[in-house]
Amino acid sequence: xxxxxxxxxTTILIAEDDPMxxxxxxxxxxxxxxxxxxxxxxxxxxxxxxxFELQPDIVLIDLGLPLLDGIEATRQIKTSLPNIKVIIxxxxxxxxxxxxxxxxxxxxxxxxxxxxxxxxxxFSLINEGSVYLxxxxxxxxLHPEQSTSGRTFDLTxxxxxxxxxxxxxxxxxxxxxxxxxxHNQVKNHLQNIFTKLSVSNRVQAxxxxxxxxxxxxxx
Numbered sequence: 001x002x003x004x005x006x007x008x009x010t011t012i013l014i015a016e017d018d019p020m021x022x023x024x025x026x027x028x029x030x031x032x033x034x035x036x037x038x039x040x041x042x043x044x045x046x047x048x049x050x051x052f053e054l055q056p057d058i059v060l061i062d063l064g065l066p067l068l069d070g071i072e073a074t075r076q077i078k079t080s081l082p083n084i085k086v087i088i089x090x091x092x093x094x095x096x097x098x099x100x101x102x103x104x105x106x107x108x109x110x111x112x113x114x115x116x117x118x119x120x121x122x123f124s125l126i127n128e129g130s131v132y133l134x135x136x137x138x139x140x141x142l143h144p145e146q147s148t149s150g151r152t153f154d155l156t157x158x159x160x161x162x163x164x165x166x167x168x169x170x171x172x173x174x175x176x177x178x179x180x181x182x183h184n185q186v187k188n189h190l191q192n193i194f195t196k197l198s199v200s201n202r203v204q205a206x207x208x209x210x211x212x213x214x215x216x217x218x219x
Contacts, residue, residue, distance in 0.1 A: 044068025078105030129169025
């Protein structure tokens with residue numbers, strides 16, 4: 001039997017303080033029938049309040065918000081509502097800002113001026129558990145620092161495979177199944193990876209691996 005019921009749209013909360021940018025984002029999203037804006041707010045505190053109240057599928061948030069910046073708003077949202085996806089939409093391409101945003105729980109980092117096709121690609125990837133990096137800033141993350149050029153950080157081939165699968169959003173069980181190793185072996189390898197790369201979690205490990213060209217990002 002064919003199901004002819006319409007697809008439930010993805011709900012989006014926009015947090016942006018520039019009225020012209022608000023209008024541009026609104027028009028872009030409204031051009032896609034599978035996306036629905038549930039609220040537009042202009043500061044970080046309101047972003048948190050409305051996210052808790054409406055629980056949208058995705059929060060699209062600028063970094064330079066008044067009252068509470070986008071990174072702190074993201075951290076608070078993801079701490080309490082980890083299933084809500086947060087996409088940073090900003091003009092800032094500084095490496096530290098990108099890394100700090102992801103460390104705060106962001107699922108994607110996009111540059112203002114993107115097309116609707118790129119935004120929907122980001123939506124699709126983060127809903128599958130991947131981290132999305134805007135192609136315009138990929139080179140900033142991929143360009144290795146002079147002091148680390150050519151280094152592999154003594155990662156084994158197995159650790160590189162696990163790091164790649166982790167960056168694709170796979171959990172420990174999925175990695176275990178893919179590589180035919182035990183769940184405990186995956187955990188041990190991940191801990192070794194964190195130690196070798198001097199990071200504390202999966203997102204930081206993936207981002208540093210992108211930066212050092214140890215793995216290729218999903219663009």
